[in-house]
Each structure stands twice: as C-alpha cells, then as structure tokens.
Amino acid sequence: MIESKQNHRVKRWKKLHKRKYRDQEGQALVEGWHSVEEVLKSDWHVNELIIKESIELPQIWKTYEHVVVTEDVFSELSQTETNQGIIAVVEQPQEQSIPTAPRKILCLDGIQDPGNLGTIIRSGLAFEIDLIVLGEGTVDVFNHKVIRATQGALFHMPVIRDEILNWIDYSKQHQIPVYATALDQQALPLHDVKGGNSYTVIMGNEGNGVRPELIQQADYSLYIPIASQSESLNVAIASSIVLYHFQQLT
Numbered sequence: 433m434i435e436s437k438q439n440h441r442v443k444r445w446k447k448l449h450k451r452k453y454r455d456q457e458g459q460a461l462v463e464g465w466h467s468v469e470e471v472l473k474s475d476w477h478v479n480e481l482i483i484k485e486s487i488e489l490p491q492i493w494k495t496y497e498h499v500v501v502t503e504d505v506f507s508e509l510s511q512t513e514t515n516q517g518i519i520a521v522v523e524q525p526q527e528q529s530i531p532t533a534p535r536k537i538l539c540l541d542g543i544q545d546p547g548n549l550g551t552i553i554r555s556g557l558a559f560e561i562d563l564i565v566l567g568e569g570t571v572d573v574f575n576h577k578v579i580r581a582t583q584g585a586l587f588h589m590p591v592i593r594d595e596i597l598n599w600i601d602y603s604k605q606h607q608i609p610v611y612a613t614a615l616d617q618q619a620l621p622l623h624d625v626k627g628g629n630s631y632t633v634i635m636g637n638e639g640n641g642v643r644p645e646l647i648q649q650a651d652y653s654l655y656i657p658i659a660s661q662s663e664s665l666n667v668a669i670a671s672s673i674v675l676y677h678f679q680q681l682t
Contacts, residue, residue, distance in 0.1 A: 469584070536630065553589055623677075635667055
C-alpha cells in the first residue's frame, strides 16, 4: 500500500492532472466505476488501476495491475468532490483508428467547455457518427471533466485532433456534403435538410459559433429554428438535435 503523497508514483500520477504532462507522457487518468468499466471493455490500454484502501476490487479486475493507496493519497489524486475510490491510468491512443472512408463526420470548431465536449462525444456515439474531429481551440479530450461527461462513450468513439479544413477537403473529394451551423437565419432551416447516408457537420464555439472561413468552405449553412424569445441553444444540445435529424435521414 502507498501511504505517502511524496511517493514518486503518486507524484507522477498527479502530474497527469495537467495537459502538458498528459501529452508528454501519453497517458491520462480515468476516474469512477462506470468510466473505468467502460475503458476496460474497450481497446484502450490500461496501465494500472489505483484503488482506495477501503474499496474491494471486483475479482475479474484483479488480473490488471493494481495499486492500493490510503484515503489521503487517493484524495490527492482524485479530481471529483466525492470520489468513488478507483482510477485507471490509461495510454492515450497515439493514432486512434480512423474508420475506412468515414461518411458521417462531426467537426468541432473551438468547443471550450469540457462538459459540452463530453456530451457531444456521447451524442456522437448515440447517433452513429463515424468520426469526431477536434479542431483548433477545442478543449483537451483527456481533460477529466470531458472524460466524465462522455459517460464512457469516448472509449468507443473515434476522436482525433486535426485541422477542420482537411476534413472539408476530404468530404469534397468523396462527394460528402458539408454543413456548417450558423446563427444567420438566411441559412437553411434544419427541417429542410434532406441529407442522406453521408454528411459532414461543423459545430462551433459556444460564444462565436463556427468561424466564417469554415462556413464559407461549407456546401450549406444551417440553423435550428427556435422561439424568438430565445437567443440560442447550448452547443451540446444543438449538436444532439442536428445529429438526431441527420440520423433520421439515413
């Protein structure tokens, strides 16, 4: 059992709270029973499990390398107010497998709120998106709040960081229509989008929306009609509505 917060392993794990060290080490922390269960079901590599001393690890999980720590040490590592006593140290996929010729692509332009990103990834899995592309300015997908908000969807959904323009070019080369969301009500109302089996959708920053240069490169701009008293929708909710609509068209 590890009893000291000064233990070299504890110090190494705690560094993974920061993006700089996550990127440097190629690792991340996954906390909580549900998230750990989902990552263990996935193709992601789990280096070790960190268990609080009062927790009984399920027998089936004891085949994984695991380390027991005191409650004080676990509290030092936990990033939740009420911890569940289990953390997995996982390898960040260096090249998450991109499906062959993806036809349903979701591009995220500058999504900054971790909860929003996590919820969008969860919706992407629910509505059968092939690939999620995190563009410039989007929060780190290995942020603990993002991971928690995905409810395990991250471990079953291809997510990559890349320039969105690359995927606009890819879409045009493969005759996949590109839709960018916009607040401009001269854009196409979502209910008028007829769609098909292939589409690329671009969702934008919480405050500024999709960058104008990306909207200009898209084949269509679209908006979700809402009551005049409401200024806009949360981007995670808007993404779910848009993805649901497109799923119904396939």
